[in-house]
Amino acid sequence: MKKFNLNVFIYTTLLTLLVTFIVPTNLQASASTGNFNLTILHTNDTHARVEQQPRLFTAVNTLRSQKANTLLVDAGDVFSGTLYFNKFNGLADLYFMNLLGYDAMTFGNHEFDKDSVTLANFIRQMNFPMVSANVNVTKDAYLSPLYRDFTGNPAEGGKIYPSIIKTIGGEKVGIFGLTTEETSILSSPSKDIVYEDSVQKARLTVDSLKRVGVNKIIALSHLGYKPDINLGQLVDGIDIIVGGHSHTTLDKPYVINKTEPTLIVQAGEHLNFLGSLDVTFNSTGVVTGYNGQLADLSTYSENQHVKTKVNEYKAELEEYTKRIVGKTDVFLNGERADVRTKETNLGNLITDSMVAKANQFVKTHIALQNGGSIRSSIQAGDITLGHVKTVLPYENTLVTLDLTGDELWKALEHGVSGVETVEGRFLQVSGIKYKFDLTKPVGSRVWSVEAKTDDGFKPLDKTKIYRVATNAFTADGGDGFTMFKKAKDEGRMKELFIVDYDVMVDYLSKYSLVSPKVEGRIIQEAQVSNGDTTAPNAPVVNGVKNSDKKVTGKAEAYTKISIYVGKNRIGYGTTKKDGKFSVSIKKKQKAGTNLIVTAKDKAGNVSKAIEIVVSSEDKGNGKGRGKDKGKGKDKGKGKGKK
Known part of the structure; x- marks a missing residue:
């Protein structure tokens, strides 16, 4: 039996520790440096x-x-x-x-x-x-x-x-x-x-x-x-x-x-x-x-050096892009933040061209174009092929879908479901007039839809079949339009095999000079309940000093706050979701001035007016006390809501 050697044991132990701990530390990106x-x-x-x-x-x-x-x-x-x-x-x-x-x-x-x-x-x-x-x-x-x-x-x-x-x-x-x-x-x-x-x-x-x-x-x-x-x-x-x-x-x-x-x-x-x-x-x-x-x-x-190379690429595009295909009297708005949140004149032009082209094959009154597929604006003046292809770069082909009114309504709902985050699913439209309320939850924002028919615009009938022109991308469920994909899968789609920029170029060639306008096809507007005649509760107004530039307080959510001195309105604003408001006034008011504050709801009903006296900087002032003024602009209509 070999004699135990303490020195060997210590050396072996240290070597083991070295291998176990020091080597992995070195592997950790030279962390010890x-x-x-x-x-x-x-x-x-x-x-x-x-x-x-x-x-x-x-x-x-x-x-x-x-x-x-x-x-x-x-x-x-x-x-x-x-x-x-x-x-x-x-x-x-x-x-x-x-x-x-x-x-x-x-x-x-x-x-x-x-x-x-x-x-x-x-x-x-x-x-x-x-x-x-x-x-x-x-x-x-x-x-x-x-x-x-x-x-x-x-x-x-x-x-x-x-x-x-x-x-x-x-x-x-x-x-x-x-x-x-x-x-x-x-x-x-x-x-x-x-x-x-x-x-x-x-x-x-x-x-x-x-x-x-x-x-x-x-x-x-x-x-x-x-x-x-x-x-x-x-x-x-x-x-x-x-x-x-x-x-x-x-x-x-x-x-x-x-x-x-x-x-x-x-x-x-x-x-x-x-x-x-x-x-x-x-x-x-x-x-x-x-x-x-x-x-x-x-x-x-x-x-x-890089500029020279860019110019070589640019030269190859010149013949490809310089052909003039139309002219516009107005700026055609294709800005990302606009085509994804509201009606624009370029969105109207594009969708109108889609309806015109589809009608060459089958009767079509309606067109829908996802805002995410519109990628640029066009300045007033000559429109070239290059401009058109920059606006519509994806080479999507035109199709028509036969949709129920219910599917069409759901498509519009889906389109406004991402307005706050500027999502590309927002729909530009032709042959449709619709309203949506951003204060409502996703899935129940659209509250008014009219669709064009042979007899003009009529309220959308959810049981009726409507023929709709759109692009092949959304028809295949792109941007989340599953209702379109369902129609396609069920054989309710007709391929027209015409690329989107050719659709627009053909329209421009026919009308030459265009001046599209925003005309109320898409309206963001709060829905008002029919028959609502009940006034909101009077606002609670915090004290106002002669050094203040704002009037603050709380009222019902999304009501319009008006602030008056006599009959002159000196401030106007809207309460937030939690009812709080902070309304700027035109100028600081002298101590002793009487301010009148009212709240108006979406239906136009006005609360009782609150009167508050402006205090001096070195004096406190409590919250406003309600007085039913009964007269004057935006004052004293109805009873407070419970």
């Missing part, structure tokens, strides 16, 4: 704005020269939006992305606007990887050969990975991608592509990166701003979310404060800005400091 500074330059939703590339080059190179450790990434939607995409299928954009040396990109929903052949051709020519943890392309014949089912370390350009690891300044940084699960209805992907749950896949991907010692993790997210906040709250371990999809302009990062905080950044749209985030990690990979801002590209000069 202390603080690490990283700059992330980011773009999103560029949508084929090729002519911004010369300024982008100057901005990127300027910032890179000032920073030691930089990444350049894109959060998706390079495809679609201008004729550069229609002509070059994303390859013009990619030329400059390769030249700039992007480090990674994730799929946007618009990367699936064309077929998988187009997307695969784009990816194959990338000098950097595509990252996506939740877009499953393994059954797609064209994309699956490009997919690698492991973390790229290092990653190869022209391939798709769930995640990659970049070594920057001796530190390991993990990057993975996520794409909105709604892509299956927002775009036109192959049926072989599956969009998996983003939160679940994010957790699994973060865990896999941590297991190989990565503690600095960036998500490239094409989910949208609000889903990004949800992602950051539900998934631990993501340090930075570089966002896209919602076209949100974040002047500074949104911070989710947790034990390990998460920063969210997004750079608007169309290469108007380059996002720049300076971030400091401590030795365990936790963000301890940051400075995020947007570089306004309009303030940067154009790189002349």
